[in-house]
Each structure stands twice: as structure tokens, then as C-alpha cells.
Amino acid sequence: MTRKPRRDDSLVPGWIEPMLAKPDSGRLPEGEAWSYDYKLDGYRTSMQIAPDGTTRLTSRNGIDFTDEFAELAGVLGPALDGQAVVLDGEIVVYNDAGQPDFGLLQERRDRYQTHRSSPRRDEPFEDLPIRFLAFDLLQLGDESLLRTPCDDRRQQLVALPMPDPYRVAIVRSFTFTELDADRRTVEDLLAHVAAAGHEGLVAKNRRAPYTPGKRTDAWLKHPRTHTSEVILCGWRAGQGRFTGTVGGLLLGAHDPGAGDLVYIGDVGTGMSTAERARLRTLLEPLARPRHPFAEDPPRADVARARWVEPVLVGEVVYRQFTRSGGRLRHTAWRGLRDDKQARDVLLPQPHHRPATEPRSAQPAVATEPTEVHPQKTPSTKITVQAGARQLTLSNLDKPLYPDGFTKGEVTHYISHIAPVLLPHLAGRPITVIRFPDGVGSEQFFEKNVPRGAPNWLPTVTLPSTGARSRHGARGEPIEYPLFKELAALVWAANMAALEIHVPQYTVDVGPPPVRRPPDRLVFDLDPGPETSIVDCCRVAERLQHELADDGLTAYATTSGSKGLQLYCAIDTEDPAAPSAYAKRLAQRLARETPDRVTAVMAKAQRTGRVFIDWSQNNPAKTTITPYSLRGRDQPTVATPVTWAEVGACRRAEQLRFTADDVLGRVDELGDLFAGFETTRAELP
Template sequence: MAARDRSHVPAWVEPMLAKADGGRLRSGPEWTYEYKLDGYRAAMRIAPDGTTVLTSRNNIDFTAEFADLATVLGPALDGRSAVLDGEVVVYDEDGRIDFELLQERRGRYTKHAGSLRRDEQFEDLPVRFLAFDLLHLGGRSLLTQPYDERRRLLTGLPKPDPRRVAVVPAVTFGELDADHRTPAHFLADAAHAGYEGVVTKLRNSTYVPGRRADSWLKHPFIQTQEVIICGWRPGQRSFASTLGGLLLGAHDPDTGDLVYLGDVGTGFSQAARAELMAQLQPLERRTDPFAATPPREDTARARWVEPRVVGEIVYRQFTRAGRVRHTAWRGLRQDKKPADVLAPKPSHRVEPSPASSGPSLSATEQLVQVGDRRLKLSNLDKVLYPRDGFTKGEVINYYARIAPVLLPQLAGRPVTFIRYPDGVDGESWFEKNLPRGAPSWLRTVLLPSTGSRSGRGPGTISYPLIDDLPSLVWAATMAALELHTPQWTIDEAGQRQLPDRLVVDLDPGPGTTIVECCRVAERLHDILTADGLTPFAKTSGSKGMQLYCGITTNHADAPSAYAKQLAQQLAQETPDTVTAVMAKARRTGKVFIDWSQNNPTKTTIAAYSLRGRETPTVSTPVTWGEVSACRQAHQFAFTADDVLDRVDDIGDLLQPLLDTTAPLPTR
């Protein structure tokens, strides 16, 4: 191919880009759906004589690096020129597209550049070009043709070696509907197959070079962001002699200023650390390169560099303060230029799929289908946790995603809300009675109250029962950040049952933290186990923690009596560190064992519930190994993002609680 004349290769076209869909997957007959790929964006430009050039998103020549792709399609086009838009990808051993393997392949290519035997380095990492658009065919530009026509022509091209060059699968809304499926089903298929997300495209849209248009919308499962490396920190402890983390920047999309985005300290291999050090050390400078100097607490030990190197990170949130949170390094992006790297904008993600039709909505409202219910979501950008910029949309997203493990903790138990409609810095209140405007389909239970503050004596309370995803999402839309439940359930007739759980609440007094609670919890673990119970631990999401045991008992007051005896025993054994007395004046320097949480009138924060604190912390189940290892309070401070990651990694630690019920001992 090197000897061929490239002068007849069609001109490079700056690629059209997709906008983020704000977490709302579009639906309707005007849309088509494609898988979102995790590779290198590339144009395959083919001359009439078959000469093929592969060009990156920024017009960098990829042909030599992916030479085995450049000989596939040209000979089959019968003298027609063509420009295909697509992605170069690598698959892992399970048949899933793997960006890290593509990065590994690039590292090998760079290392062995100039070697006569370079191609042998890639036999275990074959690449594939997946085309999703056709911009030019047979000397004719197709940019102004509608998407459907470009797609028809693309799928009609010969595919002499589909293992190397193929077309990205796509399906229209009508085709989904004919199979009794929805865009949400396609989204679920994409997640199951390991794709990066879904791209929705208007079927009548033209191709707009270099633009992010509303006609192409991306719905990613993970958030990725191109970043400019603006500084680095030396490692500590085992990484003392190498790179520990990177300080990141991007250009403000409105002003063009280089702004600070935050840092990344995980996801590096040893080889990546060495490669980055080699690239960054020659670029060192004395001052930071940002338009506005970052906060001092963020720049300790920073070594600044000229902003010339581009990389990519994974992150879970971009806050209103302009920071990426929960980051991990993905690799260098030599196919990207610093000038093209733009900062993201704060956004929410809402997982339930949007309803395809419904009543007229305001600009701040969305109608979504959640299971078999249709809910109206509003003010999703409203910040409920100002310190972190955590929005109402993110609260809903968290509860929707954590539902599989949270709902079993709520099942059959009347729920008391603590609502924060104006955020955690605003007014909040306990709410037991079903609020006005609750949907008619919401399950409730009418139970006697224990009296009223007005002094009018006992009455009844209509409690909500949050036992399915629509109910949970509805509660989140009400800014019910905290969900509290009793230690008993109701039966099918709506009658209160005897307690089925024992809870031991550990509350650190002034001068103590959850670390001291862990030491008390370890002692309680031994006692409870010796009494034939199986204790499970969780943080409160605030300062303390709780222990749970599944029990059977014949008396509603027995759990309180048993827990009180435990508390008094530990207080007698170690009066300097434990108290069983509720008076706050007696708690300084001690852990208060609150046995009264077992009173049938009391409720406790549910596992996996958010808390109304400065940051979106969560009441989180923990292992006994973690309890034993806890030496600093921050080790047990878990945010919503942390908990979603934990559940993905280790599952539901409280699931065995449902299967370990034992008779409540008598002491």
C-alpha cells in the first residue's frame, strides 16, 4: 500500500459528535439506537484504487498502527471511493470490547515503532473496525443525506472479512416495538453485552462535521472524560519513588479558560506510572497552568507541567463546584489534542426509562416509566447536598440503582421518612403519615399511633409501604432522603407482628468516634454469638453504627429488655468507655449502647438509606473483618457512589440476615 498514490484518497471529514442525553434515553418512532463503543474513533478513507488511510478523530494518521485493517475493504468496492466513520476496537477473551487492551496494544506499537518484526507484537490483540456511518461513496458526498439513507448504503457495502471490518448493530424504535420491546430493553441488552452505552440518532438527521448536535445523543453506563495533565504528585509509601497521582484540567466550554478538574490516583499500572513520569518530567514548570489557581488543599506536593499531554479517566460525578469525583485512570489519548478537551457540565443520571407519551410537561419535568408505573420527575438539577453538588436527580439515580438490595430491608415494614425538600441545609421533618398527593397505587397500612403532640390522645397513621421500585423512586422524588423502619413487619391483613429483628445501636459520645464503636461492637459480637445469634454490622451513615440479629420472640418488649441487659453488662465491665444511660451528660468519652431502639414505637435508619448530612453518606453494611480493621473514622464514611461500588464488588452483606433467625435468648 505504501507505493500507492494517496492523492486520490477522499478528504478527511471532521467527525460529528454526540451530546450527552442527561440520563434520559429518548423514545419514539423518529429514533434509532446503536451500541456505544469503547475504542478509538477513526475514519476509513478509501481511494478508487483501493488505497486506504485510517485517520483519527483529530486527523492523525492511524494507517501504520492498524495496517491489517487497511487492506480489507478497498479491493471489494469495485473502484468506488468511500469514507466510513467508526471505531477501532479490541475484544477480550470473553468477546467484550476492552479499551484497556486497546491501550496495551498502543503501548506495544509505540515501543516497537521501527521494528521490522513489529506486527508480531499484536497477534494476540487483533483489532476490528466497526463502522456506524458512511460519509462518501463513489465520488458523492452523503453528508446531507438522512441517517436512514446513509445507513442503508453502509449496510449494503460488501464485507469480505467481517472479523476485521463490520457494521455496528442498530435498531429502530419501530423494530423494537414490533418485537414487543422498548428502548429500555435495548439499553439492558447493551449493558449485559458489555458495551459502553447507547447512542440514539434521529433517523432524518444529516451529518454535521465537527458539531455536537441534538440529533445524536449518548447514554453512557459509565462517565468517561478526556483530561489534560497539568501536574502530578510523587507517590507515597510503596510508590515513593514514582508517580502517585495526576492533577487534571480541561477547557471551560464557554470561556476557553483552562480550569482545574480535580485529580486521579487509581487505575495506574506500574508500566503506566513509568511511562507518565517519562513524558511529564521534561515538561515541568514552576507554577500551575490554570486560569484560576486551585485550592491550596488540593495542590499539596504538586509538581506542575506544561498542559500538553491528554489522557482519559472514568468518573462517577462532576459536581457543581467543577470537580470530577471517584476517578480512575484509563490511559493516554495520543489521538486527542489539548485544545479539544472540554470540561463536562454538572448533570444527573436517572436510570428509569422515559415514557414515550403522556401529558404536557414543563421544562423542568420528565415523565418516566418505572416498572409498570408512570412517574413525573421534576427539578432534577436541584442540589440537595450543596457541599458535594449532589442533586435530586442523583438521589433518584442512587435509589433506583440500590433498589435490589434496599427493598428487602424495607419489605413489609411501615416506613418513616425524613424529608429535605430544600436540601440538607434547609428545613427537614419526620413524616409518618402518607403525604398529600401520594399516588393512588402506593401501598399503605393504617396503624394505631402512640398519641399526639397535640395531646388529643391516640389515633391512626397511614404509613407508606415501600416494597417495589416505583414506590422507592416516588419516595426519592419527595426528597425523602432518609428511610427509617421498625424492627417488626405487618402481615397481609395489615396487623403488626412480633419483632423479627434485634438492633443494638452504638452512639459515640463527645470525644469518641465510630472507631470506639467498633471496639464495643467486637465485644458484642462475641456475646451475641455465644447466645446463639448471628450478628451483622452496619454503619449508621452518620457517627455511629448498628448491629442486627434475626430473632423470634413471644413478647414485643423482650428485645428491649435483652438489649438493655447487654448494655448494662458492658457498662459495668468498662464504665470508662461504655454507658447504658441515655442522658447526654453521661456520654462524654463513651459509647452509648442505645437498647431502646428495640421499643416497638421506635425506628432505625434502614440499611442502604442515604442520610441527611453534609455529604450523601449511606448506612452501609460492613464485614466483621472491616470492623476489626477500623482504626480511623473515615474508613467507615461511605457515600452513595462508594456503596454502589461495594454492592457491585461484594454483593449484599445483609442478605444472610433473612436466613439466620434464632430464638431471642433470655438472660
């Protein structure tokens, strides 16, 4: 890393402890008194510049960042005409989609910490360029601006020269008056923020002074997704593929009133295998014999816990902080926060949902008054209107995913996604994977319509293709359900049928019912050990070109797990032809790049390679349908993606989408498979 020479540190203005924002409890303030800045996903940093241009970068808690982010030092100094300046802002790293990405910033910091003692420690991080985005001006020349109103500080900030906006720039800001003059609302601005991938907004009172170290009502933060700093108080050893690493972290925060350290839940998702191993290395030396909390946490919550001194700070993203019990729900790990201290980590505040936002814990179908059944409480069952039908749903608060995602939230997702999901199921016999006690417990495939299915549910009976029937015999007919309407999806969700799988053919219900010839070609790209969906994307791009040369148009979707799938709409009269064609193409790519691709299912052949599974075209096989949930640690979804997203993918997280992500994508992009049927072509 190239370090700018320091001249006279004694001339550098002193560090000013940053002013902090309070949560807005889910509602941004409105009116002429307010302005709104982008909320950034990075490291809060003070940039202090001496009259001679000497620059110091200081973290939120007073740590000197100058060496770590040396490429920012000296950018502004020459343009300031000998004036001292103190800026408040955020250091960010952008991902390939042009969005600040805290994960990449954390990766850069990990790399710096690992290599700073290396002989090559000055080598720049060219693949992870940083940018300082200023949002406040605290000193200009010899004048302190701390008591100057926010609006006036902003005007002086935007008047500063920005000679290299790629490295130092000013955060976008909007006043309520400007929005109103454009006939736009704060909700419009939030929608723009969401579409641009920013973390949220910070509302600022335009007349307020800057109060160092204080968290006041003059700055109110509104995150799109809630994030919280947490204290690492314990951990559980990983099991299965995570053996030898951290399986989960036990979290705490301080009660702002009493100051006590309080247990607030755990987190076990969002960590790479490397991150899990690194966390164990950091936590083991901090071992202590018992928990550090002021009160004993629930015994069931802390089974197999290994306690540590509460000194490390991390950050999680979460859906809810419960009022009763004070627990974080639906958490995912974001990374360690070396720039923050444990003593400053306070309990999150419960968030109020805006009146316009649907409650994700309830289904998105119209509800009738709760139906009370004999010997059942009103909270056990609820009657809902799903299209033209009434259904009785049960146990909506039951968690079905390890991160706490409930059956009610599954129903909410499935009923909102139904308009784009149902066309992918039309005419196809349905196989589901059910998780009656949630992901992590027993699961089973179900092809036959279960006993007790509603009499309005259409079915089709087909000869077995070799799978065992309900009674265990081979060759017996299977009665498949057909999902034609919203009510069928809601009924399946109520049975905890999280995954929906379909074959590549449709059926003619007859009589007699018959399988039509395949109308889709599918390639299932499965990353082997030491590879990821990033490698699948590179293979997918090659396949797209090969298919185009044969006159076929490929559509891409994530599997919702580790891999990627490509679909083509085809015409053929031969049920065996799609498998034969897909196999030939897969084998050709494997011959051309045997070190990166395999067309062989054997696990011994898959390390470091992407397996092109051509066999999914066999009439006996089914594939996860686009927009289906998956039974994984989090409610991930098989998600259609654009070829631009495939081409830009450099990190697995870029193509990992949860139910909430997908609902937002569909609102913004519609069904990316909408034109699929119009591209139908003869199979070569």
C-alpha cells in the same frame, strides 16, 4: 505486525473531520425521527479506501493510524469492486467477556509505542486482536454522502460487503419504530446495552446530514457511565506503596464560552503501578513553575501539586459533574488519549438523572419528612424508615472514600443489597471495621456493641477467644451485635461501619448462648508481591477440583481487595477440623507447585506466590462477608462470582467490582450464593 502493502496513496480519499455527539443530559430522545447506535469504547477512526484497495486509517484528530492497525488495511478493498469508500467508525479490542474494553486497547497502544522501534516490531498482537466497527458511510465511489440523510447513508452502509466480520463489521443500530413494533422501549434497549457491557447509546436524527467537525443536536450520546476527556495540568507524587510514581493527577478543561482553562478536580484511582510510573516519566519533562488555569484553584485542592504544561489529554470515568463549583466527582482513570488534542477538551455538562433512577446520594430506604433537632439544621440529620423502624441519619453528604463516595451513597448501597446480604449474616456474631472520618483516616475493629446502640438491636455475649475486650483485659466476654434486619445495616452504615466480618460458625443465643460447630469452610487466597487476583483464579480452579474430589462444592467470591475466597458448606462436630483439613490441602498444593503457591504466612515466602490462608477457619478468626464494602480507595465490594468468570479472568480489573457494579450484578444475576446451603456435605 503484518503490514498490508500500500499501492497508490494519491488515490486514497481525503480525511473528513468526524461529526461529534452532544451529551443528552440524561434523557434519550424518543419518537419516529430517531435511531440508536451502540456507543463504543475505543478509538474513533476514519477508514479511507482507494479504488485500488489502498487503505488509510485516520484518528479523530487527523493522526495516521495505518501502521499501528495495519491488520485492518486491505480487508474491504478487494470486495468493493473498485469503488472508493470513506467509513466513520471505531477501533475496539474485546475482553474475554466479549465486551469492548478501552483498557485493553490502551494496553495495546502502549505496547505498540514501546516496541515499534524494535527489530521485532512487525510481530502481531495476537492476544489483543482489533476490530473496526463502522457506523457511517461518508463517500461511496465518487459521490460524497455528507448531505445525504442519516437513514439513507445507513442503508448504503449495510449494503456493503463485509468479507471478514472478525476484523471489519457494522455497528448495531435500532430505530425507534422497530423498537416500538416489538413492544420495546428505549429503556428496554438501555437495559440490553447494560447487560451486554456496552458503553451506552448514541441517538441519531434519521433525516440529519453529516456535518464534519460539528457537535450538533442531531447526534446525542447517552453513556451508561459518564466519561470525559481531561487535560493533565499537574500531579502529586505518590506516597506509601506508590512512592516514586504518580499519586494523583490534577485535571482541567476549557470553558466552551470564554475558552479559559478551568480546574475541574483530580483523579487518583484506576491506575496500575506501571501506569503511575509511566505517567511520571511523561509529566516530569513538562514541568512549569505555577498552575496553568485562568483562575487560582482552591488551595486545599492543590496541596503538594507539581504543575505541568497542559498538553497531555486523558480520559476519566466519573459519577457527577457538579453544577456548583464545576468539579468531577468519583473519578477513576481510564488512560491517555493520544488521539485527542488539549484544545478540543471542553467542560463536561452536568447530568440530569432520569426520573426512574434513584438518587445515589440518598439512602434507598423510605424517608419521612426531615426531622429538625434543636441546634441542628435540616441538612445535618434526616429521619428514614428502614423496614419497620425509623432511624435518624446524619451527615449523609460526608465523603467516606477518597473518590468522594459519601455516607449517603454507602447507605443507599447497603439498603439495596440487604436482601442478599442479610442471609449471609444470619446467626453470626458481627465484627465491623469503622472509618468515622473516612477511608485513609483512623480505622478500628469493633466487636463489642458500642454505647448508644439502639435497644432493639439483638446481641449475644460470648467468651473471648483471646482478643482484647473493650476494657483491654483478655478473656472477658464480648457482646456481639447480630444483624437480622435492614435497620441494623442502616444503623451500622450511619456509624461508618464499612466492613462487616463474620466467623465460620453461627450461635445459639440460649440461654446460655453457645457457639455451634463450624458450618462453613473458607480458603482466603491472598496474592503476594508480583502476583494478582489472576493468579488467585488459577489456584482457585485447582482448589475447586480438589474439593470436588472430596465431595465439597466450592463457591467463589472476590475479597473486595486484592484476592479471592472460596467457601464450602460443611457438616462437622469438631471446631478444629476445618482448619486442619484446609491446612493439609493448602500444603499439598504448595508442595506440588512451590513456585506459585505457599501455605506459609511469612511475607518472605510470598513474593511471586499466592498464599492460601487456611487459618481463617480458626474460630477466633473472622472473614469479610460476601457483599460487604471494603475500606479501599474506591467503594469496592466482596463480590460473589461465577466459575466461568474465574476461568475467564486474565486481568485484575475483570474481577474488581464497586458498589454500583454489584447492585447491577444482583439485579441481573441474583445472589450467586443462593444455592450454597443446599450443597452442605460432611467435612472429610
